[in-house]
Each structure stands twice: as structure tokens, then as C-alpha cells.
Amino acid sequence: MPAQTFKSEPEFVAWLRRIAPTRRGRLRLGIGDDAALLAVARGQELILTTDLSIEGIHFLPSLHPPRAVGHRALARSLSDIAAMGGTPRFALVSLAISRRTSRRWVEEFYAGLNRLAGQFGTVIVGGDTALVPDRIAIDVIVCGEVPAGRALRRSGARPGDQIFVSGCLGLSALGLELLRGQGGTRAGRRSRRWTAEALCAHLYPTPQCELGRFLSGRGLASALIDVSDGLSTDLAHLCAASGVGAWIGEELIPKPAAPSTRDLQESDRLALALHGGEDYQLLFTVPRRKVRQVPRAFQGIPLHWIGVIWVSKRLELLRADGTHRRLEPGGWDHFRSPKG
């Protein structure tokens, strides 16, 4: 990244917020959260979100089948709706197709996208198309709804709130490693199940819209974000928006299971869970008095307690032996080098 541009995504977003017109009107929440929130109908707020998927940056044709590219492109935006506690309704798809793209690729792409849209009751209502010489670029816009005043933001966490995360973290990043052939080559029969789980988590992630709606409907969570860029990065986003810090326990973080340490070292499992992105699980904080209302699992997805919000603005990782270290955001930053 040349020095004259923006150094990081937070810097860019902060600049965008500074220069954005100040007129707010029916705008409830603008640049900087998972999605924008607009008051349009009485009793309901509209959620608008958009996510880019670019060949070579967000997917690789050599690794990602077109059906998975379509699924993942929509899942990114659906997960933003989940992270507001809303229900997705409509989607627009902007697709810049490369001259090299076959009709079969386009058909498979839409098959993956439409199947996920159907599962979530989301109707594709329009979009735009272009033909480009090189890489495919996709932008998926989702329009959702949430009852007025019920949307969950990143900014509501308060000191003393307990931190929870759904499902397993790092599984998608492990799936990507396996796709790249960087793991599991020696995998025996008992390894097949976790290999398949990791591959599916990467290629066909499930946005947690039901869980998001449960948390907002019950008024359980004080802040909510989806884990799209990795726990370390998304926890930093949530804490920055709330003006707080956090302590989380190394042992408490749900890491990818492996049949043996031959398949995956303990330190790798932790790194995957801390910094691997694209799991689209939900990270949320709960005020202490409501913690007993959080179920152990929601519709089969375990909800893990992983730490506590702290008044000091630092993120600390507590080890089992009682020592601790500072947790640096090590996940995805749209302005740093692509994972490619």
C-alpha cells in the first residue's frame, strides 16, 4: 500500500465518516457498523448492506467452485444483516464478468447464490452487469428489516458485560488451508469428517440470521458483530465502537477440533480461531444480569462464553497458566495485503 493512501481500514472509515454529509434525517446508523439502519416504515427499520467479492482477493477460481463463489458472495451480506439482528428480504447483485468467464460459470454462480437466497427467504430483485477484461468482481447488496429500536450495534458493550461467540472459529480458514493443500494430506479415515466440515465451513458458510434475531428479539445482547475478519479483528472493531477493552481466555475460545496433533498443532488451532476469518459466526456481549438467560446452544449451535468486557481499552488474552499477553488484531484488513 503506497504511503500516500490510507494505512488501514479503520483510518479510511474514520475519514469517510468525517467527510460524509451530516444530514441525518431518517438515517439511524451510518458508516462504520455492519450495515446502515434507516427509518422508512412505522415500527420497522430498514437495514442496507453491501459486500464486494473480487477474484484473486476474496476467491480464487482454482480453489473455489462457482457455486461456492455465489454462495459466499451472498453469505457475506446476509451475515451483516444477522449482525444487526435483522431479517434479510431483498438482494441486488452487481456482477462484472470477465471475458474469460464461461456461461457455465455464471449459471453455477447464480445456482449457489439463488439456493442460499431461497433458504433465507431473500428475493433477488435486480443488479447491474459489466464485461471486464480481467478479474471477476461481484457486489451483493442486501436489504433487510428489523423492528424499530431492536437493531443490535457494535457500540453497545459496557464494562462488565460478558463476551460470547457462536459455533466454532477458524474452521473456514482451516478449510482454505486444506483447499490449498497445506494440510490434511496425510489424513486417514478418521480425519475425513473434520476435513469435510472445514471445507464446507469455508465454501458454504451459514449466516446466523436466526441467532441474530433471537438475540435482538429477547433483548439479550448489548453489542453484536459477525466474525467475518477474524475474532481478534472483529473483537477490536466491537471494542473500538463501544469505547471499551476486553479480556478473553485462550482455553475458552472454540477452536477447530483435529483427530490428532499430527493433523493440527495446538498453536495452529489457536491461531486459526483467533485470526482466521469468514466463519460468519456471531460475537456478542451480554450484560451480567442477563447471562443466565443465554442458552448453551441455539438451534444446535453452541454459544461459548469466552471473556469479559473491561474498562481499559486494551485487548488481553489470558492463558491457562495465568499469564496474559496483548491481543493484536491479526485478521483481515481490507487495506492490507490480500489473503489471496
Add this chain to the structure above:
Amino acid sequence: MPAQTFKSEPEFVAWLRRIAPTRRGRLRLGIGDDAALLAVARGQELILTTDLSIEGIHFLPSLHPPRAVGHRALARSLSDIAAMGGTPRFALVSLAISRRTSRRWVEEFYAGLNRLAGQFGTVIVGGDTALVPDRIAIDVIVCGEVPAGRALRRSGARPGDQIFVSGCLGLSALGLELLRGQGGTRAGRRSRRWTAEALCAHLYPTPQCELGRFLSGRGLASALIDVSDGLSTDLAHLCAASGVGAWIGEELIPKPAAPSTRDLQESDRLALALHGGEDYQLLFTVPRRKVRQVPRAFQGIPLHWIGVIWVSKRLELLRADGTHRRLEPGGWDHFRSPKG
């Protein structure tokens, strides 16, 4: 375009409509018009539209200053809202910045975009960002509103309806030619005014939202589309959606003026007006009994009568000498070669 992909944009859009989920619910109008139409609030319908602007396809860094790139990227989507007779309210901006892009470019881009947004009372509420190795890609999403049942579609034209177009056509395409140095090099003092007009029309086009609202508010137009791809192409879109044909008069089409034929041949003026896109003027049809209610000009923009809708599905161009020829769509097709 390789043979195994889609041959033209209409073919692709027809395929998209076939495979799109059939659930309609609160979807009033889906893929195929200028924008999607959704019933969200009582008495109001929501308009959603999205437009890609890609470096080398929709703009060239060597010709288009970043301020104009930002202006034009938003203008495309605002014009889609105008073409539904709606009022733009909110916008999302997805921006894939190239590694070569300077901070100054990004600042100027947003300056152009925000100025136009401010003029139209549109608030930028979010978006997405990515860093790519090569060309810049922009997707601008605009969310607008229209009173329920008032939106103007492409599909309402009926045989006998009169065809009108606002402003001057081909001015933007002329501006692009001038930018490329393909015209006006010998231009004297008296040519300066039309040179400047054409350049401004290309770099800083004005979406006709007020006119669109006027037409829908008064219930004047039976069908409406914006001239973004060129008159010949957009008239074909409107006629195809309405299941009709059209006769238009060569002499009636508003063509770019030129101080002398040395600057611009008569045949070039006609070709620019017929096939040059990106003027963002409005093309609309009016039932015969309402024609007398159409003013000669609206807020200083002349409204030209150019022809009549016909029951036969052909587009015919009538010459001053009484002969006629078939009008082939010669404008922009997102699936054919870029104008670049």
C-alpha cells in the same frame, strides 16, 4: 465475448428473470426495469438500484478526473431513480481501490460524489472497500422512494402514445470525443461554448429526478426510461418491455448543436444523438389525450416530441424526405465491446 457466454445483455437479463426465485411477496417490480420496486412502508414504495463503474470500461484515468468519476458513478444510480419517478434518499458506495490509487484520488472521488449527493438530498450511509492489484471498481447503490402505485415503468407504453425526450441527446458522447481529442481541435472562439457544454455534459451529467417526479406526480407518462445507453438502445428497451414498436422522426431528435459543419457533420450529429449514451435525459411516452398537458420545457429543460408508439414491434426512423429505415440499437450493451 466467447461463444459459450451470453451474447447480449437482453439475453442475460431474460435468463436471470427465468432463474430468479418466483416468490414475489412485497416485490412490486424485479429484474429488468431501471430499478427494483418494493412495498415496505404504507403509502410508499422503496426503489433499489445499483450501478457499476469500472476503470477502463466506464471511465479512463487519463480522461476522467477523479471528481468526475465520483460524480458520474452516483449520477448513474440517481438517474435510475429518476427513471422510476422517485426521490433518491440513501446511497451505499462499494469501492475497490487499486494499489496504484493515491489518497488524493480517493479524496477527489468522494468530493465529486458527495457534492452530487448533497445536491440531491441523498445521504451516503455505508458501503464496502477492497484493495485490488489493478483496475478500480465502484458500485453505487441508491435507495429511493415513490408514492405507492406512482412508479413509472418501462412497460406501460401503448400504441398511439406519443414519445418525448428531455434536453439534448449525444452531448455526453460528443464530450467524450472532445476529451479524446477526436474533435474540436480547430475550434475557434465561437466553438468554445459548445465544447464546454459537451465536456460538462460528459463529466458532470445531471440526473433528471425533478422531471421524473413531475411526470409520475401528474400521471402524465405511460412509460419512462433514462437515456443511459443511447436513444436507439433505450427506446428498444422500452418498446421490448411494453411489447410495442415505435416510429421516430430524424428531424425531431434533439441533436448536439455545432457552430459550423466544419466542427461537426450533420450525419455525425445524428449518430451521436441516436447512439451516444450517458446523457441521463428521460425518454417517456404520453397517452394522446394527455399530450397537451406536456409543457414545452420543464425547469429550463426542453421536452421534445420525437415520435409515436406503434403496434408493430419494429423501430423505424423517418427521414425528412419521407423515406424510412429500420433503427437498430447501436448504443451501449454491457455484454458487447466496451467503449473504453
